[in-house]
Amino acid sequence: MTDQSDLLRRAAQVLPGGVLGSHRSGPGLEFVVREGRGAYLWDMNGRRYLDYLLGSGPMLLGHAHPAVVEAVERQMARGTSYFLLNEPAIQLAEEIVRAVPCAEQVRYTSSGSEATFFALRVARAYRRRDKVMKFEGGFHGTHDYVLQSVAPRSPKAFPAPMADSAGIPHAIEGEVLIAPYNDLATAEALIAAHHEELAAVLIEPYQRTIPPAPGFLAGLRAATRRHEVPLVFDEIVTGFRFAYGGAQEFYGVVPDLACYGKVVAGGFPLACVAGPTAIMRHFDAALEGTPEYVWQAGTFNGNAIACAAGLATLAELRKPGTYERLFKTGTRLREGLRAAVRKHGLAAQVSGEPPVFDILFTDRPIVDYRATLTADRDRIKRFNQELVRRGVVKAANKIYVSLAHSDADVDETLAIFDQALAALAATGA
Ligand SMILES: Cc1ncc(COP(=O)(O)O)c(C=O)c1O
Numbered sequence: 001m002t003d004q005s006d007l008l009r010r011a012a013q014v015l016p017g018g019v020l021g022s023h024r025s026g027p028g029l030e031f032v033v034r035e036g037r038g039a040y041l042w043d044m045n046g047r048r049y050l051d052y053l054l055g056s057g058p059m060l061l062g063h064a065h066p067a068v069v070e071a072v073e074r075q076m077a078r079g080t081s082y083f084l085l086n087e088p089a090i091q092l093a094e095e096i097v098r099a100v101p102c103a104e105q106v107r108y109t110s111s112g113s114e115a116t117f118f119a120l121r122v123a124r125a126y127r128r129r130d131k132v133m134k135f136e137g138g139f140h141g142t143h144d145y146v147l148q149s150v151a152p153r154s155p156k157a158f159p160a161p162m163a164d165s166a167g168i169p170h171a172i173e174g175e176v177l178i179a180p181y182n183d184l185a186t187a188e189a190l191i192a193a194h195h196e197e198l199a200a201v202l203i204e205p206y207q208r209t210i211p212p213a214p215g216f217l218a219g220l221r222a223a224t225r226r227h228e229v230p231l232v233f234d235e236i237v238t239g240f241r242f243a244y245g246g247a248q249e250f251y252g253v254v255p256d257l258a259c260y261g262k263v264v265a266g267g268f269p270l271a272c273v274a275g276p277t278a279i280m281r282h283f284d285a286a287l288e289g290t291p292e293y294v295w296q297a298g299t300f301n302g303n304a305i306a307c308a309a310g311l312a313t314l315a316e317l318r319k320p321g322t323y324e325r326l327f328k329t330g331t332r333l334r335e336g337l338r339a340a341v342r343k344h345g346l347a348a349q350v351s352g353e354p355p356v357f358d359i360l361f362t363d364r365p366i367v368d369y370r371a372t373l374t375a376d377r378d379r380i381k382r383f384n385q386e387l388v389r390r391g392v393v394k395a396a397n398k399i400y401v402s403l404a405h406s407d408a409d410v411d412e413t414l415a416i417f418d419q420a421l422a423a424l425a426a427t428g429a
Contacts, residue, residue: 036063062404113141137369330354
């Protein structure tokens with residue numbers, strides 16, 4: 001077996017920052033995954049971690065779920081990717097249409113970022129306007145139109161956007177309007193003032209780990225409908241996680257378009273845009289050469305392996321009691337973390353719904369992005385590091401819960417939450 005420290009050294013040579021993207025475990029805590037099974041990861045040294053990162057969300061069934069492995073192996077023997085219609089792709093689209101209230105048709109992409117990119121493009125084609133509105137703090141992937149005001153340290157006045165990355169053309173800032181999440185009056189006023197130029201309003205219905213305030217999504221739905229601006233739900237995290245029909249089922253508000261990713265493909269690279277035929281028809285290649293045509297294609301879109309994995313995952317999720325179990329596990333973890341916060345007398349909020357939530361070190365209730373700015377960034381980093389040190393992995397700002405986490409896993413996790421918070425309380429850091 002290759003030595004882990006040697007692999008980490010080699011990673012630092014050939015991968016910028018020695019990592020794959022934005023996730024890091026911390027100095028001296030980085031590890032290389034040897035394998036994942038169920039709720040656990042193992043590193044190259046054979047150390048076991050309880051996994052609440054879950055591949056950044058998709059592994060709702062846990063790693064290497066037997067039903068998914070079997071479906072993928074069966075498909076593998078027949079080939080992986082054809083760039084042509086295949087039965088799993090058609091069946092998965094049918095299942096998404098059955099599950100998702102706003103969906104009549106589905107267009108596949110290979111990542112969530114592409115899904116939000118093409119949802120905006122098709123909304124522009126349909127609405128024949130250019131600008132898009134998104135919410136401060138909302139994350140929709142890494143393309144130029146959405147990496148705007150995701151994490152500004154000193155936010156501007158609404159609706160001015162701020163690019164979150166180097167390399168984004170300044171011109172894009174003229175195409176994006178920013179609204180405050182959970183502030184219906186301001187969002188409504190911005191939509192009323194700018195509807196003539198708006199192609200779409202894009203939102204994470206559950207923004208990061210902030211639930212929508214009562215009436216917020218319904219009010220946004222009414223305002224967008226009033227002005228005939230397509231409302232796009234980014235369900236890449238919430239889809240098939242909050243309910244089989246996603247956040248639109250869970251919160252009871254149906255958008256015009258929705259983007260799915262992560263869970264829908266059971267850990268393989270596949271995502272999609274879903275919506276009514278009236279909008280989705282712009283993707284139809286029969287329109288090629290007309291001003292209505294939206295060019296969208298990708299080498300791996302609708303590949304049979306990802307679709308087979310998605311179908312197997314959704315079949316597991318349809319089993320009776322699945323979501324009750326997920327919510328029960330998540331609730332135990334969330335309430336246990338809240339109890340530990342109280343026990344150690346820390347100023348912290350445990351924010352979010354049971355399937356995915358997090359802790360923020362602030363005494364301010366977490367209702368919007370600006371409230372999250374009051375949270376101590378060093379403390380959450382330190383908390384995450386104390387967890388990794390004790391064998392628990394989570395996302396930088398999320399605790400993803402899976403169906404593979406057992407009651408014993410929850411007990412073990414809560415004991416480690418307690419120890420990590422005790423370490424923070426002891427040093428005051
Ligand atoms: C809400 C949301 N939208 C979009 C994306 C982007 O998806 P991907 O990483 O597959 O491009 C993510 C990824 O975490 C996400 O959380």
